[in-house]
Amino acid sequence: MKLLLSQCKAELLRVFRNPYYIFWSLLMPVMFYFIFTRVVNAGNGEPAEWAAHYLMSMTTFSVMGSAIMTLGIRLVQERSQGWTTFMRVTPLPGWIYFLGKMIGQTCMHLISILFIFAAGCLINGVSLPALTWISCGLWILAGSLPFLAIGTLIGTMKRADTASGVSNGVYLALAVLGGMWMPIEILPKFMQLIGKWLPSYNYGNGAWEIIRGQAPEWRNVLILLGYFLLFMVLSTYIRKKQEVV
Amino acid sequence: MESILEVNQVSKTFKDKKAVNRISFRIDKGDIIAILGPNGAGKTTAISMMLGLLEPTEGTIRLFGKPPKDRTVRERTGAMLQEVSVMDRLRVKEVLELVRSYYPNPLDMETLVRLTGLAEGDLKRFAEKLSGGQKRNLGFALAMAGNPDLLFFDEPTVGLDISARRRFWDRVRELAALGKTVIFTTHYLQEADDNADRILLFHQGSIVADGTPEEIKSRIVKRAVSVLPRDEGPDLREKLRRLPMVSECYDKDGRIYLATEDTDVTLAALFAQNLGVRDIRTEQGRLDEAFEQLTLNLKEAK
Numbered sequence: 001m002k003l004l005l006s007q008c009k010a011e012l013l014r015v016f017r018n019p020y021y022i023f024w025s026l027l028m029p030v031m032f033y034f035i036f037t038r039v040v041n042a043g044n045g046e047p048a049e050w051a052a053h054y055l056m057s058m059t060t061f062s063v064m065g066s067a068i069m070t071l072g073i074r075l076v077q078e079r080s081q082g083w084t085t086f087m088r089v090t091p092l093p094g095w096i097y098f099l100g101k102m103i104g105q106t107c108m109h110l111i112s113i114l115f116i117f118a119a120g121c122l123i124n125g126v127s128l129p130a131l132t133w134i135s136c137g138l139w140i141l142a143g144s145l146p147f148l149a150i151g152t153l154i155g156t157m158k159r160a161d162t163a164s165g166v167s168n169g170v171y172l173a174l175a176v177l178g179g180m181w182m183p184i185e186i187l188p189k190f191m192q193l194i195g196k197w198l199p200s201y202n203y204g205n206g207a208w209e210i211i212r213g214q215a216p217e218w219r220n221v222l223i224l225l226g227y228f229l230l231f232m233v234l235s236t237y238i239r240k241k242q243e244v245v
Numbered sequence: 246m247e248s249i250l251e252v253n254q255v256s257k258t259f260k261d262k263k264a265v266n267r268i269s270f271r272i273d274k275g276d277i278i279a280i281l282g283p284n285g286a287g288k289t290t291a292i293s294m295m296l297g298l299l300e301p302t303e304g305t306i307r308l309f310g311k312p313p314k315d316r317t318v319r320e321r322t323g324a325m326l327q328e329v330s331v332m333d334r335l336r337v338k339e340v341l342e343l344v345r346s347y348y349p350n351p352l353d354m355e356t357l358v359r360l361t362g363l364a365e366g367d368l369k370r371f372a373e374k375l376s377g378g379q380k381r382n383l384g385f386a387l388a389m390a391g392n393p394d395l396l397f398f399d400e401p402t403v404g405l406d407i408s409a410r411r412r413f414w415d416r417v418r419e420l421a422a423l424g425k426t427v428i429f430t431t432h433y434l435q436e437a438d439d440n441a442d443r444i445l446l447f448h449q450g451s452i453v454a455d456g457t458p459e460e461i462k463s464r465i466v467k468r469a470v471s472v473l474p475r476d477e478g479p480d481l482r483e484k485l486r487r488l489p490m491v492s493e494c495y496d497k498d499g500r501i502y503l504a505t506e507d508t509d510v511t512l513a514a515l516f517a518q519n520l521g522v523r524d525i526r527t528e529q530g531r532l533d534e535a536f537e538q539l540t541l542n543l544k545e546a547k
Binding site: 002003006007010013014017018077078081082083085086088089090091092093 | 296297298316319320322323324326327328330331332333334335339342343344346347348371387391
């Protein structure tokens with residue numbers, strides 16, 4: 001337990017000292033939020049609903065980003081620089097190392113959620129019932145799992161540059177096609193079709209449903225779960241294969 | 246004497262290349278062991294297997310009587326690997342505290358800080374900002390964090406300047422005096438000779454010699470007797486060549502050299518036969534040269 005605590009503490013310290021996290025996961029989404037709700041109003045329909053809708057878009061966008069990029073790139077860095085090897089020589093069990101990372105990552109997501117929700121209240125006076133706020137927060141936390149799995153998949157790459165390029169590409173493609181930047185309805189029909197099968201759309205849609213007083217669709221839950229399993233199996237398989245060599 | 250490490254008929258094959266070939270040895274408590282060999286001799290592969298980072302293809306390794314991956318083994322071993330890296334965005338002190346927390350009986354912080362040899366100001370810096378030499382010092386302290394009984398250093402002095410090198414070996418000797426066992430790899434014979442109690446000479450994945458530095462040296466350093474001819478007779482070289490223990494006779498720098506297995510015997514015969522030579526000297530080949538020659542000869546013999 002003491003081991004896990006000190007591991008989490010170290011991971012958290014590293015998160016807060018990372019200027020990229022502060023910029024990409026906190027400031028960028030809030031900036032986008034401000035632009036697309038106050039400067040150009042991109043929504044159709046009721047402004048208050050759009051303000052809440054886009055707030056969820058940006059929160060999911062932020063959490064998806066830190067799950068894919070921070071985790072993936074960091075895993076590659078630690079391995080390529082030999083730190084992972086050093087950790088294997090110490091008595092620290094591998095699962096504590098991994099769990100510490102996951103808890104650190106979850107805390108980081110929680111902070112992003114709270115920060116961006118708070119920004120929504122301040123910028124647009126978004127007001128939702130307490131239960132809705134909490135459900136949205138929990139959905140976004142739990143729904144980050146498939147993206148963490150993508151992160152571990154990217155984490156199996158050899159070079160930090162490749163990992164950073166690939167994760168950036170995947171991240172932006174997922175965000176645009178999943179309707180996080182703009183509502184998916186404004187995309188061409190065939191892109192919408194692809195988008196609706198992507199984890200990002202299903203992730204966002206859960207939160208969009210909740211703010212409209214509905215529960216996330218079963219389809220959303222199942223697709224996210226499916227992706228989670230797929231990426232976990234893939235990254236475990238690749239890791240095993242790398243270890244054999 | 247307590248046996249710390251036992252390696253029994255261990256091989257490692259990568260794809261179809263045999264990196265380590267049926268090595269066996271036993272290491273006792275308190276020894277400083279050098280694993281010596283040219284680059285690509287299988288030193289790092291051997292160390293990685295002892296540390297449980299690589300699985301041997303064949304054979305068994307026991308540390309403190311247990312397999313390398315056993316947690317109690319990890320708690321009693323420390324290692325400084327070739328690439329010393331640290332977690333980014335953690336301060337030197339935080340990294341030390343973190344790694345200390347992994348062990349049941351860590352060294353106290355004060356001693357660790359002293360081991361890094363870093364100034365107070367550097368301890369507050371981010372570990373990744375340290376210079377290469379400072380990172381090595383930190384790596385050394387990290388290896389010591391758990392107050393281990395057995396230490397592995399893989400090419401510990403690469404990239405260190407002379408004074409840092411000397412400081413490193415001073416600290417290693419201090420550790421051995423405390424009863425700790427140290428295993429290090431190097432490709433400098435001189436370094437192994439100066440610092441180890443025992444040398445395991447690796448070549449192409451096999452142990453080609455195992456003994457004290459003295460034993461290894463007498464095996465691989467070629468001794469020679471050199472003379473100047475007093476009156477150049479046609480059969481002088483032939484006579485010299487036939488002296489006991491002489492393996493070779495050649496001219497170098499205007500002198501005649503007699504490579505010999507035993508200079509005493511050769512000299513005695515040289516005087517007894519009163520051959521036409523003067524200015525007799527015995528020569529000691531240079532260690533590094535001899536080491537190079539040995540590994541070269543082995544390669545040619547293959």
